[in-house]
Amino acid sequence: MACCTGRCALIFICCLQMVAVLERQVFDFLGYQWAPILVNFLHVLLLILGLFGTVQCRPRYIVLYAAWSVLWVAWNVFIICLYLEVGGLTKSGDYLTFTASRHRSWFLEHGPGCTAEAVDSGPALAGGAPDGGAPDGHVLLRVSGCLLEYPHLEVLHSGVHILLALFGFVYSCYVVSVITEEEDSFDFIGGFHSYTAYHSPQKVSHLQLKPVYV
Incomplete structure (x- = not known):
């Protein structure tokens, strides 16, 4: 369980x-x-x-x-x-x-609440691009208003x-x-400890073979 x-x-x-x-x-x-x-x-x-x-x-x-x-x-x-x-x-x-x-x-x-604005990165922005931006000469994004x-x-x-x-x-x-x-802890059937429990002991025969005469 x-x-x-x-x-x-x-x-x-x-x-x-x-x-x-x-x-x-x-x-x-x-x-x-x-x-x-x-x-x-x-x-x-x-x-x-x-x-x-x-x-x-x-x-x-x-x-x-x-x-x-x-x-x-x-x-x-x-x-x-x-x-x-x-x-x-x-x-x-x-x-x-x-x-x-x-x-x-x-x-x-x-x-949630974000507004992205495309900004052309010119020489004035060469000192640093906003977060998620691009290198000089490429279009980058200015994001604002995020909750x-x-x-x-x-x-x-x-x-x-x-x-x-x-x-x-x-x-x-x-x-x-x-x-x-x-x-x-599983007890396997036929294991070493349970062998005698599932196999009856062999009977020893006390009868002696005698010749049969016709």
Whole structure:
């Protein structure tokens, strides 16, 4: 009963994580953030393995999911530090796009209440482009009126993923421990300790063979 309850809870958490990461993947695709796209895809694969291991009672797959949960938490902590510009990180860098594009978070232009205005970057703007801007001679955006700035939205996203991953890690460890205990205490029929219980002792015949005379 305890194993069934823990497995059901872990399956529910994995399903929530799957919905959350697919939602995040959509916005990362819209923002052309290639590093998060790759990590999200890897997260989906490990979630599938975790679900399979939970349904089929395969501890190895659950342990693999638990180990990935630790790495997933570390990745989201990095994302939080990046958008909050902690430890010398800057959100205007190309850490998440592999320098393949100038795109930033999708919420930069489409956050709640945000209005984006195209601005031609001339010599006067050469000293610095606004957040999410482009180099000199290109069109950049000036965003204003946001009810919630895009770094805080990204931090909230990562916070939700960290919370779900922590719950998944705790329940995965619990399910693995329960499955292992049940396998160790299982009494296999025909085992060494139960051999005499399921096999009647062989009868010793006291009859002696005598020749039959016709």
